[in-house]
Amino acid sequence: DYELCEEWGRLYPVPREDLINLHREHLLHLLEMGDMEKAQQLLQRIKDPGVCLAISEQSLDQHLNLAASHFLADYLTAHFYASLTTARRNEIQALYIGSKVLLTLPELSRVNYFHLSSRPLLMLEQLLMNMKVDWVAVAVQTLHQLLAGQEIGFTVEDIDNLLSKYAEKALNFPFTLKEKRS
Secondary structure: OHHHHHHHHHHOOOOHHHHHHHHHHHHHHHHHHOOHHHHHHHHHHOOOHHHHHHHHHHHHOOOOOHHHHHHHHHHHHHHHHHHOOHHHHHHHHHHHHHHHHHHHOOHHHHHHHHHHOOOHHHHHHHHHHOOOHHHHHHHHHHHHHHHOOOOOOOOHHHHHHHHHHHHHHHHOOOOOOOOOOO
């Protein structure tokens, strides 16, 4: 049905807003089905870059599943980096990095941290609070690789400060040790 509507849109004048809605719904359907290849092809068929940007951004704001969010964040960064405002660019890059970090976690645990996918530092802090030290190690390594030369609102130093803060808390004893005297 989407393809029929798309063909109709090529043959007859369709208002821009309706065209955006049509393509957005088609894209959301493809992403929901997990067909990233057809989603990529759909975005490539759209000739107007403004329409393509609107569709991609509106779809990203729908808070889709992890794979779809990752795909859209990557697509927007790759094709519309210069067209985005600095704040929106940082938001999309944070979502891309957060989704990459989520993909390093065990599959069954991802759902517990998905709501933090656009806030990688907060996700890292949550992992630390939940004592998932092995996961934190992998997440930190991934973050260090992804942050090399990128400006997204936080830096490697922010990650190191967070780790230092929690390491200090781990060594803080709320009571004094008493010596046994013989």
